[in-house]
Amino acid sequence: MKRLAVIAVAVVGLTAGLTACGGQTPDRGEADLVIWADANRTGALQAPLKAWAEKNGLTAVVQTVATDLQANFVTANEAKNGPDIVIGAQDWTGKLVQNSAVVPIQISASGVSQTAIDAVSYGGQVYGAPYAIETLGLFVNNALTDNAAPATIEDMIAAGRAGGGENVLCLQVGESGDAYHMQPFFTSGGGYIFGANSDGSYNTADIGIGAGGGVQAATKIGQLGAEGVLKTSITGDNSQQLFNQGKCAYLVSGPWALADIRKAGIDFTLSPIPGFAGLDPAEPPLGVHAFFVASNAKSPAFAQQFVNDLLSDITITRAMNDVDARVPAQDALADELKTSDPVLMQFLDLAESAKALPSIPAMDAVWSPLGQAEAAVVGGADPKSTFEAAGKEVANAVQ
Amino acid sequence: MSASAPLAQLHRHTAGSRKRWWVEVGWRYIIGIVMVLIVGVPVLYIIGVSLDPSGSTTASSVFPSKITFDNYAALLGGDKGPFGRWYLNTLIVCLVVTVLQILCSALAAYAFSRLRFTGRRVGILALLLIMMFPNVLAIIALYSMFTQLGEAFPIFGLSTIAGYVLCLMGGALGQVWLVKGTLDSIPQSLDEAAIIDGASHFQVFSRILFPILIPIIATTAMLAFVGIISEFIIGSMFLKSADSMTLAVGLYGLLQGDKTGNYGVFAAGAVMVSVPVVVLFLFLQRYIVGGAVAGAVKG
C-alpha cells in the first residue's frame, strides 16, 4: 500500500511539476502576432519579425510546423487554433480559399512583381503578400563539361558524356516522382497540365497529361530514363549533394541550392534549362512565396498591418534575405541584389520564361499522379498508357 | 548433450575433436559474428555519419572522411531548435505516460485476473478489440477534442506537453495482457491465504502481487517507453511550438525540412536519443529476459 501510494504521489507530483515547467503553451496568450512557417523559413524571419514587433510595441513569434504545414494550418485555423499568418507557396492559394482559411489583402505598395501578385490571386482577389519568387535553372559544373549553356537537351547530354562525370544530369525524380522539377522537360516535350481559357485563366476541363503532347513528352522522358540520364535513384535528398560532390555535370534546381554549391566550392555556371531539339522551349515552373492572413486570426488587424508593412518598404524582406537568400518579389530589393549577388539575380531573368502553375484547388490532385507517372516512365513503363491513366486520375479528381 | 561437454573439452587438442568442436560449437560463433555484423554495421554507419561534418546521405564508406563533433555541437548549441528542451519533453512524456499506463494496466490486470464479476470475459475481449483501433485514424477527432479542451483549460491544449500526455493515455490499458498473463501464472492460493488473514484486495495487490510483478512490469515499461518515444504522427499534429516538441517530432521535422543539409545533425540526434535507451535496456536486461518469458509462459 505504502509503496503504491508513494509511486502514485510521485507520479502525480512528477506530472504536475514537469508539465508546469515543461509544457508551457506557445505563448499564444502573450504574443500579439503568430506566424507559422516551415523549418526553412523560420530562421530568416526571426530577427526582422522581432524588430518589426518592437517598433510597433508588440510581441510576435514565428513557429515552425515540421510537417504538412498547409494541411495543419487549415485544420488549426478551422479550429480557431491557428496562427495569424502563414507562409506558403502560390499553389496553396486555391486550397486555402476553398477552405475559407485565408482572407484577401490589399496591396497598395508599388514595385511588387505583378507576376507574383497574379500568382497568389484567386477569383479577382489578392490573398498573399508575395516576398520571393523562384524558378528552376541549370547549374553547370564547369570542370565536368565545356558546354556551359547547352541549347538543347541533346547537346547537354553529349557535353556531359564527353566530360566524363559520374552522372550527366542530376534532376530529382525519386520513386514517386517530382512533377515540379520535371516540368521544364514535360512542357518542352509538348505536355501541359491544364489548357487556357480565352481570358488566360486555366480550363480544368482541358487536361493535357494524357493527350498527344503529354504522351509525346512522356515518350521523350522515357527515352532519357532508358539512356540513364534520368534516374529514379536521384532524389530530392541527394541530387544537390551529388552535384556538390562533383558527381554531376548538370543540376536542375532552384535558388535554394546556391548557398551549398558555393560552400562546396564548385566552379559553376547558371544557365537556362534547355528543351528537346526541335520541340518547344522548356518552360520552368514559377514559384512564389507569400504571407497569407488567416481567416480566424486572433490578431487580424496586426496581421494585415504586418503584410502591409512587409511590402511597403524592403526593411523586412532585406533582413530575411540576408539569412536566406531568395529572389525578391520587390523591385527595390531586386535592384540592390543585382549588384551584390548577380548569380542569384540570374534567376530573375530565368523567371521571365517561367510560368506560374495554376493556383486552383485542383492542383493538389495533379502533383502526385503526374509525378508518379513520370517516375514510372523514367523507370521504363509504357509512356502512353501510363500518362493516359494519370490524365484520367487527374480528371477524376478535378471532376 | 550437456553431459558430453567436459569430455569434449578434455580432448579438444586432437584433430578429430576439433572437427567435432566446429560441428557442435564453432558454427555457433560464426553465426553470432555474422549477426553482430548485421546489427553493428548500420549502427556504426550512423555513428560515422554523425561524426562526419559533411553529413552525407551518399557516403560510400562506413567510415567518415573526417571526424568532428560539429553535428553534435550544432544540435546542442540550439542552431536547429531547442534540442535540450526536446530531450526534456521526451523524457517527461515517456516517463509520465509509461508510469501511468503501467499503473492503470496493472490495476486492471489484477481485476481481470483475480476478481470474478459479470461482464469480465466480454470486458477482456472488448478491451483487446478496442486497443487494436489505431489512434492515428482518429486523429481528426482527437484534434478537435483537444482544441476544445485547450480553450477551457489552456494547460491541456494543443501544443502542450500535458495535453499530449493526456492524449497518449488513450492507450492506458495497452499493457494489460502481459501483466494479466503473469498474474494468471501466480497461484491464487497465495492471495487467498492473505485474504483469509484479513488483508483487503488492495493490500493483496500492492503487498503480495506487485513485488512479484516487478520483472514483467520492468519489461512492459521498457516496451511502452520505446513505443512512446517513437510516436510522431499525433505529436506533429499536436505540438507546434518548438518548445513543446518531443525528439521524435523535432528530429523528424529537421529531416523533412532539409534531408540533405540535416542528415548529419539528424544522425547525431539519433545517437543521442538511442544511447540512453540502449544503456537502460542493458541495465534492465536481466528483467527483460525474465519478464518476456514470464509474460510468454502463461498457464
Added chain:
Amino acid sequence: MTSTSQPGAGPAPTASVPRERNTTLPGLIAKIIFLGIVLAIGVYAVPLLIHYKMWMWLAVMVAAVVLIFAIYLTKRFIPGKYLFPGTAFLTVFLIIPVVLTVSYSFTNFGDGSRSSKEDMIAAVESESFKRTPDSPIYTMAVGVAADQNAADGPFTLFLISMDDADQTVLAGRHGQALAPWDGDAPTVADGRVTAVPGYQLLTPRQINTAYAELQAMDVAAPGDGQAAIKPQTPTQAYQGKVTIKYDAAGDRLVSDAGVVYPNQTVGTAQCFVAPDGKCFQGKSWLQNVGLKNYSRLLTDSGIRTQFLAAFAWTLVFSLASVCLTFLLGFFLALTLNDERVRGQKGWRAFLLLPYAIPGMISLLIWSQFFNKDFGLINQLFGLDVNWFGDPTMAKIAVILVQLWMGFPYMFIVCTGALQSIPGDVKEAARIDGSTGLSTTFRIIMPLLLISVAPLLVASFAFNFNNFNAIQLLTQGGPSLSGQFTRGGTDILISMIYKQAFGGSGTDFGFASAMSVLLFVLTGVLAAVQFRITKRLENLT
C-alpha cells in the same frame, strides 16, 4: 520501485479480524483527500465548461466525478476500483474519438466542407468584398466618445484620404455614410488623425480586439452608395463592395455581375454550382451524406481493388514480419543458448541493440540505406538492386527492415522460454533416442510455441496496423501504374492516412469510412486470433 520485498511478506500482523477489514487510517485519509481533490476539480471545471458550451467535455467530467464517488465510496463494485482509471482514459481518449470517427464517415467532411453552410456563406460574402479600382486608401483612427468605454463603442472612424492634399478629416459611424467631420478640429500628424476633442482614440491593440466589430460597421463610401468603407490595418481603411451575395429565397449565390450559383448536388454533396458545373471555388459545407461514402468504397471498382490489394499485402506483411522474426529469433536462441558458447551475456546484449534503438530512428536511418545508386546496401554488397523502385523489391526491403528491428525481441523471448523448459524433458527425449535436431523440432518447438503463441498473436496485431514501419521507410512507395491511392508497400492504415491527409487533398469523410472498415476487419481478425489462442490455452 525496484526494492524487492519477499513475496508473501503479506498482510499486517494485526490482521486477525476476519473479512472486509479493508480500511486503515492512512488509507481512509488518503481516500478522503483523493475524493476531495476530485470534487474540487469537478466544482472548478463544470462552470467553466458550461461557460464554453462544451457539452461533451461537461458530460465526461460529470460522469467521471459521479463514477469516482460511486465506485470509491461504496463497496458495491470492487472490480470497478481497479478497472476505473484505465477504462476512464480509454473511454475518453480512444472510444470517444472512435465514435466521432464513425460519425464523420457519414459526412462529406474534408477540404471545402469543414464548416457549416452559414459560416461558408458568411465567408464567401466577406471574401467577395472587393476594393473599388482606383479608389483612395485612407489613414484611419478609431474614436469612442470620451465618456464611453473604449472597448464597447460605438465607434467613429476618422479617415483622411491619402490622395487628398488638403487632408480633410472624414468621419463615419455605423449606419451613416462617410462625411466631412463637423465637430471640433482634430489634431492631424503625418496625414493621420491623432487626437479629437471629446473623443478617446483606440490604441492599435484596442483596434485589434475590436476588429470584427469594426469590419462589420456599415459605413457607405462618399459619392458611391453601393460602396462601403472597411478598416484594414489599425491605421488604414479602404473602400469597396461586396460582389457576391446570398439570396436566401432562392437558396443561391448571386454575383453583382448577375451570375447565379444555384444550390445543387455535385458528386456526393450539395454546393453552389458555378456555370462550369463545378462547386463555386470548390466550396461546399459540412453535411450528412448518409451511406454514400460506404457505397463509393464498395462500388468504385478502382478504389475497391486498391483496398483489397492493400488488405492482402497487409496480411502478408504482418504474417511475414511475425514468422520471420520468430524463426530467426528462435534459431539464434537455439544457437547461442548453449552452455559451451562463451560470453552468452555479451552476445545477448549486443543482439538486443536493434530493439533498444527507438523504432522511428531506425526506420528513418534504414530509409536511406536502400537507395539504388548511393545507398549503403548496394554499395556494401556491390549490388544494383532497385530496392524502392520495384514493388517486389520494396516489399522485400520492408520485410528485411522489420526483420532487423524485430528479431531481438523474439530472440529474447525464445531464449527465456528455452531456459524455462525443464532439462528433464530434453533428457527424456535424448534417452528415447532422439537426435539433437529431432528433439528440437518434435519436443522443444511445440512446447515453445505454446508458450510464445500469445506474443506472436500480439505481434501480428501490432504489425497489422504498424503505420510507422511503412510511412517512415517507403511512405508507401513505389507508385504503381494506374493506382494512385495505394503504393507498392502501402498497408491499409498508411493508405487510409494518405487518403485523409495525402497530397491529393483531404477527404476525412471518406477516409473515416475506410477507417471504420479497417476497424471491422481488425475486429474479425481479432476474433480469429481469440479462437487460436483459446485452443492453445486449452492445450496446456
